[in-house]
Amino acid sequence: MELMYMYIENYRNTFVEQEFNFSSEYRFKYTKATQELNVEKNNLFIPDFFQRAGELEDGRGRIVNITGIIGKNGAGKTTVLDFIKENLVYGAGGLNQKAIIIIRDERGTQRIFSHVELGISKGNYRYFNLEDPFVYHNDMDTLTQLETNILAETSVIFYSTIFDAKQEFEWMGMRNISTNYLVKQIKRNAVEMKQVDQDFSEIELYRRSEVKKQLEFISSQRSGTVDLPMKMPEYATITPRLLNPVLISKGKQGGQDIGFDSFDAEINFWLRNLEHSMIGDERVKMLFKRAIIGNFVYDLMNFRSIHLSSNYFYEHGLDMKNIQDPFVQIDRFVIIIRDFIESMPILDEGLLELIQNIVQLLNKIDVLISTYSDVVYSSLRLPLVHGLDSAMTILEVLELHNAATLFSEYFEFDWVDLSSGQKALLSMYSSFFSLCDEQERASNMHLSNNLLILIDEGELYLHPEWQRNFLNNLIEYLPKIYKGKNIQIIFTSNSPVIISDLPNSNLIFIDRSEKGCAVIDGLIEHKQTFAANIHTLYSDAFFMEKGLVGEFANKKILNLIRAIHSIVEKEEFIEVEKELDILISQIGEPVLRGKLHSLMKEKREKFIRSDRTNQELMNMIRNMQQEIDQLKQERSK
Template identity: 30%
Template sequence: MEIVYMWINDPLRSMDEWELNFGGPWRFSFDRASEELSVKKNKLHIPRFFVPEKHLSENYYIRNITALIGENGTGKTTLLNRIASVMSGGSTELIEFSQEYEVLLIFKIDGDLRLFVGDKLHVNNGNFQESGVMEIQKTELMTEDHFQDMSIVYFSNIFDSAYVPTPNEFRNLENISTNFLIHRPYFHSSYKTNDFTPRESEMIRYLDAENQLNFLIRHRNKVEKWSLPFSMPKKVTAKFEPTMIFYEHMVNDLRSYKDAYQLEKILNSAYDDLVYKNDAVSHFTLLVIMHIYFEIRNSPKEVVEEINKSLDYYTYSEKFDIYQALEMIQFITLKAKNSFQFYETLQGLYKFINYLLEEIEQKRLQIDRKGIHIDINDSISDFLIYYRNAFRHYPFLHFDWRDLSSGERALFNIISRFSSAINSPYSKIHKKSHVLILIDEGELYLHPLWQRRLINDLIEYFSYSYCEKHRVNLQIILTSHSPFIISDLPNDHIVFLRRSDNKIKTMDGLDDHKQTFAANINTLFSDAFFMSEGLIGEYAKKKINRLANYIVQSDTTSILEHRETIEKLIELIGEPILRNKLRAMYLDKIQLTQSSLHQMEKRILELEHELLKMKGKNDDKNS
């Protein structure tokens, strides 16, 4: 099932008669006033356009890629979310959607084009039957069966407080967006005390690291047709960086409990004993102590106070070390059975520490003050399993790829999330033959060099890892405001969102019907769609305008006084035409000034000469 065409009118959300063609052999157009749905052939349509070279599957491939392009605030993300809800909510969501908005949709189902007209619209005219479109006369005919064989994967790297579509709302949705991952029920905690809250960013860092590590485990030692466009990391560092700030928050927070004095006493003693030691194991032990605190703090208050009371009977050595920490974990675990989740976490932490000590002793892991250095081999799977069971609320290790640039990390993150979506045993993509991929500003955080190759990398990755390996057909819809993205897409696969007369409208192409595919990036940048206010930065523009006005309006004396600054500023301008124009304006002004001075000097000499002549005549008379 593919979405081929969408017409929607929702003025309250700035969707003023939006029309979207998602590519394909036909171009549709709907006129609300005349109730006419027109169709014409797309003369430049090329079947299997997004199938890469050496693709092995004849039946499973990327059917279509469409980009929604527009500046910030034009509603790209809102539109993408709307598509997600319509396509993943099934017929019930579609019917409710059509009752709330004026909407018209054309789907491709089993090779046939189906027209869905909402309750608030009517189609009574047009030549749309020429394309083979079969109109659905009643909404009841759009049944759940039409949606059974498809799934939606929604990706976004944007981290804000926006609405997040959830799998509970839409059963066919696999949400791998940052906003959703950090709000997953497993990681959500009502924990918030004083001025410290576990950072959501730490959760997403861990989840992304876990996805990346699982990706490497799946693809390690495999010769595959597709691979990352850079060398896969051979080693990862699990960093631990306990700080005084965390410790101060920890102790201050404990003091809010009237019955937490024993716990505070033990943590203070452990901290004082470990903080100034330079060996790696002491640093790790200090991290474990802080982690125990965070997990205790996320337990019910009565559990914290019960543990604190039991510590009246706990004796510890004057010198705190990792074995003392293990002993304390065992002791607290026995007292925490009333809190099952906390009990499970402490048991997991105990097993994780013992596992690490054994691996370090056998030299299968290396540890220093910066962290635990792990080779990407068979042992990494065991490490992840033990570590995953050692925390509930706060991941206490930070995974770091030392040999990856920021652009490589960003692309690695995109690919690993999509890999987790289809390879997870709980994935909703399994046994589906159609998958709709929705990507919201995938180029976010990517250097222009990586933006330029993003479409190619996605085509090659999805063609192999989704289409060939899992036998699914794909439709991809993405949002962007980058010319680098649209240079890889034909004009008929792009919908432009543009602000005009305080409204946002959809456009089928750039001004003058320019082709976008393989277009020069500079040409695309220079189009008024992207740069309606010019091609230079706003600050530079204002600075240059002030300089031009100053040259034109100032008197020559003032210009000569500031001559050095003016000349320096002109030389700083990188655009040669602009620089030469300002230089000419400046020199014209200076030359006029110099010419006037020369004439004045000449006149003075003439007057002096006449004065001398007159003086000579007077002298002759007197003699």
């Protein structure tokens, strides 16, 4: 399913009677006054423009089309994406605005969806394989709208790294991987699972989730499926994620607490006492063991509803009031848990396998801390690849950690050194990868065969060189992870760096005026965009209507020109001449620098000419005085 065209009557008072052509093959034109829809074929259209030879044969996805929405800040680029999410996504409730939508399905059939007040009574559209419109009414039943889904059999993916606290939603038929949405949703999920309380930082939860997702992505790409356009960091850290033992006293006896509200609180309190009784590397080992066992017991009792009690462990040889021989007691505790699970009326083989993985993880952490010296406080710094000091990589620990967890995570993962640009690029790759069928275990979470990917200013945080490669990276990457799927991309951008990868027919230019936001007919200077010189695109007045020089520098230059012209006295010129020459020499644009040097030269020569004229006058006066004196002498004789 491909989105080809939208006519919007009025959306948020931002776009009023505006058209958006997403098809590079056809140009649609709707005239409201005459209810006329006409179609014009693009004679420069190239089929499969974004397809590489041989990609379909190896099972990759197919890039159907790419459209860039370009505009300045405040022009309404993001608003276009909002309209698509709120009106075309299946679960959002159908077309809620007065609009006309044209789509094309996999069979090539083009369908029109139109609001009843935007009738289509004439035009040449029937000659272009377009069916009669499906008409929406204001009082149409919601279920009927949903049954006539505009983007049928299509998954919409929305990606953005912008974080401005904007309210974001995710409906059926849509996967929202924007920062605004995930920051809130990750917190909601964690609170619902009772992993954190309402006061816990949602930013910290999001950071943890991002790092873990990025590490899992890197781990999955070790086979070289995807060539990442960046150098991966060499190290990452793991830190035990400790539960805070909530101690609720049921009374005191001899000044000592004698009870706990639950066994998981008691076991965590016991583990904390074991850890506090140790020092050095032994204490670090116990911190990791406390994180693993404490979180596992919490999950057993709260999410598997398995009843455990201190009496049961005491009866099987473990006294939790005793903090002697901590590691022996930990081993004993694991054995009792395993025996308990084996004795359950219905054997849970999954839990038994989990216990085996926990034992393996406990042993690996012991060995790592004993043999690897890079332990800072309670964090363990590990390389991403073998051969960098450690026998075990952070990715191997991550895999073992994932295999040993029930619900709650035992460790927190973090990068040692990663720039904001690297994080942004890695976040984008890992976010899209997290939605592929290989990562979604439940089949009902798999994406549809048709994907509409919306990207809002995805080039943010990227160096211009990475911006230059941004679109090419997407074209190479997305078909590899979304195998066998048809992919349409609509992205927004402020940058002319990216649009040199797209022909004019694949671009929508939006500008803002006093009358509101409007689609304009390409670049103001009517330049071609595909393979255009980026400097040429920057120089177009659409992007830089006040020139290519920064405003501060522009003001400095204007003041410099005024200063040169305002000098009328030679003494004043001599006083500022050196300072002005130094400032002019700093200007990078050679033509402008040369013009200003010429201006200074003219001013300098003016004063030189003035001096020469003055000297000639002085010489003339001196000669005349000499002649007068000589005449006086002759008369006196």
